[in-house]
Structure formats: C-alpha cells, structure tokens
Amino acid sequence: MEIDTPCYLINIIPNIILYKIIEYIKDNVDLICLLLTCKRLYFDILRQQPQRHLAFKGIGFYKWRIDGIHEVLNFNLLSSLTRFHLGAFKSLFDNALANQLVLLHNETNLDSDRRLNDDYSALIQHTTNQIDNNNNNNNNSYPITNVTIRPFQIDDEDTPQHQLLQLQEGIFTDIPSTTKTLVLRGLETNHLDKVLATVVSNNNNNNINNSQLESLEIVSTEFNESTAILVERLIGLKNIFLHYCPHIYIPSTTESLVISSNMDRHQPLNLKTLFRNLSSSSSSPSSSNLTTLDISSIDILDDINQPNLLPPTLKTLHIKLSQPPPISLFPQSLRNLFIKYSPLVKNVEEEEEEETPFAIILDHLKGLKKLSLDFSSRGCNHISLPLNLSVLKFQMWTTNLNNILPSGLTKLETDLDSLLLFGDHLPLHLKKLIIPSAERPIPVGLLPSGLLYLEIFFTGIDDNILAGSLPQGLEYLHLLSYIGPINSDIIPKSLKTLKLEFCQPDFDDDDLSTFLPHLERLEIVGSTKPLPTIYPSSLKYFDAQFEERYYIPTSVEHLICVANSTKLKDDIHSSSYSLDPFKNIDFINNNNNNDSDTRSKLKILEYRVDIPNGNHFSLKLNELVLRKDVEELFIFNYSDSSTYDYQIKRIDHNYVLMVNKNTLYGGLINITDRFYLDNDRTQERDLYLHFISQPDSFVIIQQISNNKDPTTNK
Known part of the structure; x- marks a missing residue:
C-alpha cells in the first residue's frame, strides 16, 4: 500500500468478522476502531449483539488545508497506534452517550432526488444510538429517555445519505417507549398536532407509554385549541413548559407548569x-397535584379577588x-x-397621578x-x-x-437606598447580602458582623468603599464597576473569593499573599489595570481575561483566559486563525516551601475566543498536552456561542488521549513517537487542534514542524 493511499480495509471486512476479532481480543481493542466509530462501535460491543449491523463510511488521516477542504492520506500513521485497555475509558463513553435522541425535519432545503415522503426529512445526530424498533429494552443498557424534535436546515449538499431518516405518515411511531422527556421546538401547527396525536395514541406498540412520559416542552407560536386538547390527554405528565399558549388545559397529574408568553401575540x-382538570367541582380545585407554577411573564384574565383561584x-x-x-x-x-x-396605565394623565397607598x-x-x-x-x-x-x-x-425584617433572615437582596430605610435593624443572622444598585458608599457599621457573602454593584462613583465598612469575617466579595484601591484597609483578611467585574482596581501591593493569605478564587474581568505578581499558595481558581502579559501562580488548578489569536490567511469564504493559550502567560511558583519546581497544577482550562462565525481556527497544544497535567479543556467562542469540551487522559508516560465529550471525536497523541519530532529528533513539532467550520463540524489533531504554517503545512 502506498503511503498516501487511503485504506478501506475495515469497509471490506464483514461485520461479523469484525465482531469476532473484538471478541477474541476481549478488553484490548485497536484504538483506531474505537476512535473512528466512537459511540456506535462501543455501544454495540457493550451490548454484545453481533446481529446488529455496523457500517464504516471511511478511515483516514486528515490533513488541514487553508481552504478548509480535508483530504485523506497517510493511513499508515494511524496503523502504528498501540492498543489500550477499553475498560479504562468506560465511564468517559458512558457519560458521552447522554441517552438522548434528536430528530430534525426540513421541508424546503432537500434536493428533489433526496426529498422524503410528507416533505419531511430528519437527521439523527451521529452521536446518537439507534432506536430498537421491537420495543425490547431488556438488553438495552442505555435506554433513550430524552427526545427532541426541531426544524433542521441542510445547507450542505454532501450530507451523507445514511444520516437521513425517512419520516412517513406514522413518523413518530419510532419514538422509544422509554422516553421520559419530549421537546418540540419551532414546529408548525399541523406538525405539532401530528406529533402529539401520535404520542397520545394507543394503537401502536411503539408509541410512548403515558406512564413513561413525564416532561413535555413546547416552544412554538403555533399553539392552538386542537394542540391544547392533545396536551390535556397526556395523562401521567408531570412537568410542562410552554412558550405562549392561552388555551392550555393541563392534565390532573401535572406537578410543574411554566408558561412563557410571546409578546407579539400577547393575550x-x-x-x-x-x-379545569384540577377541580373536583367548579369552585374548589381540591384534586390538584400542582406544586410549581410560573406565569410571571403573562397577564391574568381572571378576577384575582375570587376565592380558590x-x-x-x-x-x-x-x-x-x-x-x-x-x-x-x-x-x-x-x-x-x-x-x-x-x-x-391607560393614558399619560393616569400615569402622572399619585397612586392610592x-x-x-x-x-x-x-x-x-x-x-x-x-x-x-x-x-x-x-x-x-x-x-x-x-x-x-x-x-x-x-x-x-x-x-422590621424577620430576625431569621439569612439572605437579602435590595438596593442601597432601600437598605438604608432599615437603618441599623438588619438581622444579626444575615449571611448573604446582594446590593444591585449603590449610588453612595456604604456607611461604616451598617452591615452585620456575621455577614459572609457580599455583592455590590456601584453606579457612577469613585473610591466607593470606606475603610472599615466591610465585616472582618467576610469570605466572598463581588464588586461591579468599582473604581478605587484594593488594600488591607478595605478588603478583609478573611476573604476566600474576590470577584472584580468591570472594575478599575488599584492594587497597593503586588503581593496579594500579604493581606489575602486565604484567597482561593480570584476573578478579574474587564479591567485594564495591571495585575499583582505574587499570590497566596491557597489560590486554586483564576479567571484573568487579559490580552496583556501576566503571571499565573502554579497552585492554580482551574484557569480561565482569553485567546491570543494570529490571523493566518484570508480566503473568499473564510479565514484561518492560530491560537496559543499560554502565549501571554508566565507561570510562577507560589508555594510556601520555596520549591524550585514551577510545573503547574493546572487541571481545567477554559479558553475564550472570538473567531467570526464561519471561520476556521487552530489551537496550539504543545504546552497544554505535553508539559501540563490538564484534564479538561473547554473552549467558548463569543461570536457564535459555540462550545467545545474535551477530556484529556494520560494513559501512561507515552500516550495522551483527547476526546470531545459531546461528539467523541478525538485523537491519540504518542508523545514519544518520531512523528512528533523533527527529522533530527531534537526539536518538538507543533501540535495543533483544528476546528473546521462546516455543517457537520469536527476537529482533527495534526503535528507540524515549528517553521511551517499550521494551515498550509508550508
């Protein structure tokens, strides 16, 4: 086989032979089988059902190109990967299964040769388990409990045919009988009623058993009288969330109801x-199971003075x-x-009149x-x-x-002006105080000495904390729009959490350990002032979203930082960016034992990026994977609110496994293999995680030499 020739051997081998191979090697499974088939293969291995068919669409190693097109090459690299113990990752895959099914339909965007009956199409997410049509769940270790149905737009003409599910007249008879939560989003009236009619029907064994379905969520402006009657027939339903529906009749079994109004159709x-179903008579709702009701966004038609409302x-x-x-x-x-x-208020004159007390x-x-x-x-x-x-x-x-406030009050939230009305009569047992608006400094002696948690949101004043105004036992302090000094005269020494949001703090001392020796959590967001350089050894959580260079203590286990991005290339359709999470960060030792080892204890890294929607970006992993013990990587893109969540497992001193928790795409990094070094085996190649922008977005891992463009390999 030529090195650049893709290998389709797995496609040729019959599925039953593949299963026999897996059976013979027992708990040692070739890594490539696991990574390329992910959830489907692992799920069938656990269930031990050789009669179920496994299909592999293709295997290959992906090379990144600037135009975003990926090509298959160099499969021999993958075949060199070693085997590992499957059981070591059982919990990881179990968690990723999520027991969720997502059905999506589309009426207009399918090509004519791919249009399905009843103008429906559906896409089952590639991370979803297939449904058992025989309703036999005895051998199903992972029964599907959550079903979501929503519109789906297929913008890619190359969407694989195997991802489409034909939805005919009995479309929703395939919803598994184990379903406990049903979510319907954005469906038109006829589609919405068709789904609910199928759910309440008892004519098909594959329909949802009313005793199983517990929660229903409908987000639609097409809710009408016919839909309300169908919901009323869902006996056994406990939780209902509805986006605007003035004609709803809830079943008598309902325990929780939330109705959110649509302001465009406000009634x-x-x-x-x-x-009406909660009443044993017309005047006394005595047969109710309802314990939670939220109608705070919709007006009430009834006279609230009538009894038993x-x-x-x-x-x-x-x-x-x-x-x-x-x-x-x-x-x-x-x-x-x-x-x-x-x-x-009916008119302007009435609004200006003084209200009756x-x-x-x-x-x-x-x-x-x-x-x-x-x-x-x-x-x-x-x-x-x-x-x-x-x-x-x-x-x-x-x-x-x-x-006079109740003496047993432990949490209070009100503005400072209202707080001052109570004077020095605040409850002694008050532990948590939130002041959402403060236009003046807090007087000394106003806050009770036992207060542990304090949030203050200042508006338009500087130097707005007086010395001695904060209780000395305070453990949590959150300041918004604070402008002024941060020192031992203002901040209590007992503080464990300090959050400064859109503040301009002046740290009088670069050494926080001198006046905040017990600090465990520090969050500084939206500030342009310089950060301290020395921190207490107790600090474990650090949210420092700065683009300038700053120091991070080695004791930090959870770090949130912003991207330092470099725009590499512009294309007609998209651009590419290279990101380095530690480019502007220096790790400093803050252990009291003066240990010279500066290896970070970092376990969780949250990385905030701002890449325009539709563009590709690449994240450099060298420091993160090879020289840090990070176990979880979370990436959030501000531009489109997309998220990526990765588990990083170090199998031994030679291998690192990265797996996306949501899709199970990932890769194994052999940190001792020659491929990860240059030709002289002296210089480490750059290791990148690529994010490709396309309808079925996925990520790939690639290693290139330090002097090459990560998107062109030139």
Whole structure:
C-alpha cells in the first residue's frame, strides 16, 4: 500500500468478522476502531449483539488545508497506534452517550432526488444510538429517555445519505417507549398536532407509554385549541413548559407548569380554564397535584379577588399582577413566592397621578421561606412579612416603607437606598447580602458582623468603599464597576473569593499573599489595570481575561483566559486563525516551601475566543498536552456561542488521549513517537487542534514542524 493511499480495509471486512476479532481480543481493542466509530462501535460491543449491523463510511488521516477542504492520506500513521485497555475509558463513553435522541425535519432545503415522503426529512445526530424498533429494552443498557424534535436546515449538499431518516405518515411511531422527556421546538401547527396525536395514541406498540412520559416542552407560536386538547390527554405528565399558549388545559397529574408568553401575540391567561382538570367541582380545585407554577411573564384574565383561584397544593409560585393582591389569593401551602407587580396605565394623565397607598399582607403564609417582590409602583407603604422568612429580594420605588425584617433572615437582596430605610435593624443572622444598585458608599457599621457573602454593584462613583465598612469575617466579595484601591484597609483578611467585574482596581501591593493569605478564587474581568505578581499558595481558581502579559501562580488548578489569536490567511469564504493559550502567560511558583519546581497544577482550562462565525481556527497544544497535567479543556467562542469540551487522559508516560465529550471525536497523541519530532529528533513539532467550520463540524489533531504554517503545512 502506498503511503498516501487511503485504506478501506475495515469497509471490506464483514461485520461479523469484525465482531469476532473484538471478541477474541476481549478488553484490548485497536484504538483506531474505537476512535473512528466512537459511540456506535462501543455501544454495540457493550451490548454484545453481533446481529446488529455496523457500517464504516471511511478511515483516514486528515490533513488541514487553508481552504478548509480535508483530504485523506497517510493511513499508515494511524496503523502504528498501540492498543489500550477499553475498560479504562468506560465511564468517559458512558457519560458521552447522554441517552438522548434528536430528530430534525426540513421541508424546503432537500434536493428533489433526496426529498422524503410528507416533505419531511430528519437527521439523527451521529452521536446518537439507534432506536430498537421491537420495543425490547431488556438488553438495552442505555435506554433513550430524552427526545427532541426541531426544524433542521441542510445547507450542505454532501450530507451523507445514511444520516437521513425517512419520516412517513406514522413518523413518530419510532419514538422509544422509554422516553421520559419530549421537546418540540419551532414546529408548525399541523406538525405539532401530528406529533402529539401520535404520542397520545394507543394503537401502536411503539408509541410512548403515558406512564413513561413525564416532561413535555413546547416552544412554538403555533399553539392552538386542537394542540391544547392533545396536551390535556397526556395523562401521567408531570412537568410542562410552554412558550405562549392561552388555551392550555393541563392534565390532573401535572406537578410543574411554566408558561412563557410571546409578546407579539400577547393575550391574558384564563386560570379557571387552565385548571379545569384540577377541580373536583367548579369552585374548589381540591384534586390538584400542582406544586410549581410560573406565569410571571403573562397577564391574568381572571378576577384575582375570587376565592380558590389558585390550587391549594402550590409550593412555588411566580406570578404577574396588575392590582394589589388580596390576602385570599395565595394558598397557605406556599414555600416560595415571586410577585411581579405593574399597575395598568391607560393614558399619560393616569400615569402622572399619585397612586392610592396600599399594603401587602403576607404574614399569614406561615410556611413561606423565600419571597421576591418586584414593584414598579410607588403606592406600597407597608409590607407584612412572615416571621419564618429566610430569603428576601425586593425592588420597590418607595421612601416611606417602615418595616422590621424577620430576625431569621439569612439572605437579602435590595438596593442601597432601600437598605438604608432599615437603618441599623438588619438581622444579626444575615449571611448573604446582594446590593444591585449603590449610588453612595456604604456607611461604616451598617452591615452585620456575621455577614459572609457580599455583592455590590456601584453606579457612577469613585473610591466607593470606606475603610472599615466591610465585616472582618467576610469570605466572598463581588464588586461591579468599582473604581478605587484594593488594600488591607478595605478588603478583609478573611476573604476566600474576590470577584472584580468591570472594575478599575488599584492594587497597593503586588503581593496579594500579604493581606489575602486565604484567597482561593480570584476573578478579574474587564479591567485594564495591571495585575499583582505574587499570590497566596491557597489560590486554586483564576479567571484573568487579559490580552496583556501576566503571571499565573502554579497552585492554580482551574484557569480561565482569553485567546491570543494570529490571523493566518484570508480566503473568499473564510479565514484561518492560530491560537496559543499560554502565549501571554508566565507561570510562577507560589508555594510556601520555596520549591524550585514551577510545573503547574493546572487541571481545567477554559479558553475564550472570538473567531467570526464561519471561520476556521487552530489551537496550539504543545504546552497544554505535553508539559501540563490538564484534564479538561473547554473552549467558548463569543461570536457564535459555540462550545467545545474535551477530556484529556494520560494513559501512561507515552500516550495522551483527547476526546470531545459531546461528539467523541478525538485523537491519540504518542508523545514519544518520531512523528512528533523533527527529522533530527531534537526539536518538538507543533501540535495543533483544528476546528473546521462546516455543517457537520469536527476537529482533527495534526503535528507540524515549528517553521511551517499550521494551515498550509508550508
């Protein structure tokens, strides 16, 4: 075989022979089989079903080119890879299986010779297990429990035919009987009703058993009366999320309901109609199982003064009101209550009129633990709070509120002006305080001494923390838009987490270990000020999104950094970028034992990039893989919000395995093989992870010499 000739040997060997080979070598499987067939092969090996057919579309080594076209060559390189113990990676593959099925349909973008019946097509993700049509799940170690159906646009004419699934009249009869969660996104009315009609039908053994389906999510503006009736027939359903549907009738088994309105088709919701199946009579909803209700983004049509409007079983309620709530509205069963109050305004003159004062009476809710009040009104002058309340969040436009907070309150979120209304009467047991708006410094002595967690968001003032205003036992401090010094006079020595977001901090001392000896987590985002150079040995988490050069202590185990990218080539359709995660970072030893070993303890690297959508980029791996002990690599691209999550396993001193957790694409790196060195075996070749922008995007690993362009190999 010529070195540049692709090998299709695996395609020729019958599947049963392949299975026998795997069976004979038992727990030692040729790595190339695992990496190139990934989930499908591994899944069938575990299930030990030789009668199931395995198909291999092709095998090869991919070489990167600037135009993004990949070609197959040099298969001999792959054949040199050694074997490894399959069981060592069992948990990795088990986690990646995810037990999820994704069905997608498309009506217009298929070529005429590939158009399927009923103008449907579907793409099952290449990481998904096939469905058992015989409904026999006794031997299925990984039953599919989550099914998603959504539109799919096929922009690539070369989409492999084997990825298309024919969806005929009985299209959804193949949804597995083990399905517990069904998600329907962006379907038109006739498609939506067809799916739900198939689900509720009892005429086909392959349909979802009502006792199995627990959760339904519908994100569609095409929800109508017929759809509502179909949902009502899903007896056994426990959790429902709906994107706007004023005509819904929920089954009596429903335990959780979330309705999110579409502002383009905003109509009020009729609660009596919504809960018609929860009532044993027309006036008393006594047969309800509903414990969670979120209707905070949609108006209520009903008169809220009528009795028994809400089910008496509710524990969590999110609600939007346009008039002050009466005492009878909220059931005694509530544990968590979130009220958004916005009075109706019919004209400008009415908006300028002074509101009639009113009170909010909630002290009868003895079991209430968490309360959130969002009032765009100045009319409330009194709130009667339950004594057992532990969490309170409120935003109110008022200056005459005269209340005493419950003594057992442990978490409070409110603006500084409202906080000052309570004076020095803040609860002594308060542990967590969030101030979303502070237009003045916090007075010394206002905050209780036992406070452990503090978030402050400043607006328009400098030097906005007074010396001695922060409690000395504080462990978590999050500052937003802070401008001023960071020193021992302001920051408590007890601090374990310091987060500075869009701040301009002036560190008086380059050595943080002198006044923050217990610091474990440091996050500095959006700052142009220089960073310290010496850190305490306790620091484990560092989020430093800087493009300038800075120091990272060797004690850090979790690092978040931004890309330093170099644009390599421009093409008519796309560009290519080269990224080096450690180009602007120096690792410094911060161990107290003065150990000269500067090897980093880094385990998790989160890398933020900003590559325009549709472009290719390559990430240099030399430092990351060969000289660091990083176990997980996470990449986030700001431009299109795409994410890549890799597991990095070091098998021994010779091999490193990189596997994408979402797709199981990956590669094995033999760090002692001559291919990874130059011809003189003295200089290490650059190691790159390439990200190809195309509909079925994937990644490849390639090694090239240091003096070559990583996208042209020239």
